[in-house]
Amino acid sequence: MNRSSDQYGEFYQRDRSVHPPAYAPDYKTSILRSPKNALISLQNSLSEITGPVFRQDELGPLDNDLILNYAKDGLPIGERIIVHGFVRDENGRPVKNSLVEVWQANAGGRYRHKKDQYLAPIDPNFGGCGRVLTDDNGYYFFRTIKPGPYPWRNRVNDWRPAHIHFSLSGDGFAQRLITQMYFEGDPLIATCPIVRSINNEEAVRTLIAPLDRHAFVQLDSMAYRFDIVLRGRRATLFENRIQGAK
């Protein structure tokens, strides 16, 4: 098997059983925002197996440091944490140069967003977003403060567990993924309608980051480990060689 020719094969069919269905009525907003028709299944072409390539020089040196990247006249309030892990594909290979973008509420559960009306205060030293490219081993890390839970308009007393939003871009546009990371031990996870839109216990478990004691920085920060899996590509082998592709 020639590795260079395997590198950009088509993607394995997406296993929809690990994902939430479009229509998840306990998450009320999905009711009018879910297609009713079946998706049309496409065999991959160059349009799906290729995707944007990002460069390190497009990111700033503090882009993955949410403790410092918006600090104005002090440090943000809250528990200092490191979030780190590996981005791999379904074959277990590292996804290099994956653009990992994150956003989150501050320690009080308030977002720096003009549409967020929650009464918890904005933290003047916390922006709440960051981004990083994975290295050759698919590894990424960033530093932040632990976000707080917050109430939201769904049922009258729904609260989101503490979470960090993640956006991932792999090396093909069909790998594009947005998800959320939760924190080990948070009692709000079990009742969250957004978490429960996923009808698959094991898939939910992979979104809950365990506390990672080995990665703590002594007298400074705790750490959570969040590994992410993007879709894998098949080896091109015999048939299914995509026209125009390497």
Next chain:
Amino acid sequence: MMVNQLNYLKETASQTAGPYVHIGLAPHAAGFDIFENNFSNVLTTPATRGERIRIEGRVIDGSGTPLRDVLLEIWQANADGRYNHPADTQDKPLDDSFRGWGRACSDFESGLYTFETIKPGAVEGRHGRTMAPHINLWIVARGINIGLNTRIYFSDEAEANAKDPVLNLIEWEVRRKTLIAQREERDGEVVYRFDVRIQGNNETVFFDV
């Protein structure tokens, strides 16, 4: 019977981008300035080859209301029909000034999104069948549990569209029309109008890619 387990990993589950997706992916839209370099809805530089076009439209929910908090990304080939990616080895020129990717947010009041780009060339498809010029579109928002994939084709490419292998996969001819952007000329600018209907009458075709 006991068999060895295959050890493929499972893709990480998707979760909605939520109402505040702009903070992470387009902080200016959220209302603040943090990164030195921001990704945008302008794909071209003055050096980019090809016909300048604007794509504009709305994403509409099942009640007919435009989504005002949606985020869209496009991925496309250059004017010669080649993707700026190492897997594309078609014998066509690359354009170093064109990555082919952009990101846009809808306006918080009108729900309108726009992209400034160039019209892509045709790309080779499977089994040597040429695909009509098209742009790949990915849509996320609050209430969308997993990103929606679709394609934008062009109304002035009727002949190529009629032969396009992907449009022809769609059994219902009437639904193919939901993927055709309508060309207009406004004050000397070429604008393609592309509204996406997530649900209901004339629901846009979405793909499981």
